[in-house]
Amino acid sequence: MLNLTGRVIMISGANRGIGLAVARRLLDGGAKLSLGMRDEAAATSLFGDTQDIILNRYQARDAGSAKRWVENTASTFGKIDGLVNNAGISQPAVSLMDDDETQLDEMWAVNVKGPTRLTRLAMPYLAKSGSGRVVNVASLSGKRLKNSNMGYAMTKFAVIALTHATRREGWDQGIRATAICPSFVRTDMTSEVSRVDPNEMIQPQDLAELIHTALTLPNNAVMAEMLVNYTLEDMF
Numbered sequence: 001m002l003n004l005t006g007r008v009i010m011i012s013g014a015n016r017g018i019g020l021a022v023a024r025r026l027l028d029g030g031a032k033l034s035l036g037m038r039d040e041a042a043a044t045s046l047f048g049d050t051q052d053i054i055l056n057r058y059q060a061r062d063a064g065s066a067k068r069w070v071e072n073t074a075s076t077f078g079k080i081d082g083l084v085n086n087a088g089i090s091q092p093a094v095s096l097m098d099d100d101e102t103q104l105d106e107m108w109a110v111n112v113k114g115p116t117r118l119t120r121l122a123m124p125y126l127a128k129s130g131s132g133r134v135v136n137v138a139s140l141s142g143k144r145l146k147n148s149n150m151g152y153a154m155t156k157f158a159v160i161a162l163t164h165a166t167r168r169e170g171w172d173q174g175i176r177a178t179a180i181c182p183s184f185v186r187t188d189m190t191s192e193v194s195r196v197d198p199n200e201m202i203q204p205q206d207l208a209e210l211i212h213t214a215l216t217l218p219n220n221a222v223m224a225e226m227l228v229n230y231t232l233e234d235m236f
């Protein structure tokens with residue numbers, strides 16, 4: 001397994017939910033973190049006083065913020081070893097027959113174009129690492145359609161395509177990419193889901209443990225996709 005100590009990992013949307021749980025787990029593991037979030041000033045109290053974290057403004061719809069974040073990470077820590085593309089949104093259901101494409105465009109910008117841009121910008125640094133890692137927080141909605149929210153599912157299928165493209169592009173430089181595909185996780189995103197008890201859902205800390213594993217597997221033991229469920233469905 002790779003030792004996380006001193007490795008520099010970027011995480012988007014690390015101010016709450018899954019991203020925050022991942023940041024805490026990786027900090028425990030000795031990583032240096034470069035966190036991207038829309039309101040970095042509001043997050044200063046989340047991690048206490050440590051030299052091992054820098055907070056950066058990241059707005060997925062703003063290409064300039066992605067570039068500044070990647071450049072600031074490399075200039076502060078001198079390298080980038082990993083990227084966790086976590087920030088994402090689920091708008092109210094966008095079904096096939098909706099003729100207003102506003103929400104679809106918004107989800108596409110945040111869930112797909114944001115991670116694609118960050119990956120592209122980080123690739124040269126990840127290649128230098130020799131064991132660069134990318135974990136994309138996709139969803140089981142990227143593996144199957146269970147309801148009418150086609151728009152969210154489309155973006156998560158696309159995140160899985162991004163993951164496989166990253167694997168192909170970076171393989172010879174030691175870059176390994178994993179799409180983690182959870183069902184319901186207990187976060188703000190699922191707070192409106194009333195048919196499942198939040199205690200029954202996947203807990204963010206448990207997902208963070210799996211993401212930690214994906215980031216520490218060696219170059220020759222690779223998981224392209226991790227499918228994670230709290231309940232029984234056909235095949236997962």
Ligand SMILES: NC(=O)c1ccc[n+]([C@@H]2O[C@H](COP(=O)([O-])OP(=O)(O)OC[C@H]3O[C@@H](n4cnc5c(N)ncnc54)[C@H](OP(=O)(O)O)[C@@H]3O)[C@@H](O)[C@H]2O)c1
Pocket residue numbers: 012013014015016017018019037038039058059060061086087088089090110137138139140181182183184185186187188189190
């Ligand atoms: N919860 C689930 O059941 C579940 C299941 C499968 C996959 N996922 C995926 O897991 C990831 C994290 O979700 P979560 O459950 O932790 O949700 P969450 O608690 O709602 O957190 C979402 C995160 O994304 C950030 N974000 C939203 N829009 C952004 C933008 N335009 N630019 C930059 N950051 C933005 C949020 O920042 P602000 O605080 O500024 O809004 C927040 O940090 C998402 O990609 C989601 O699709 C979640």
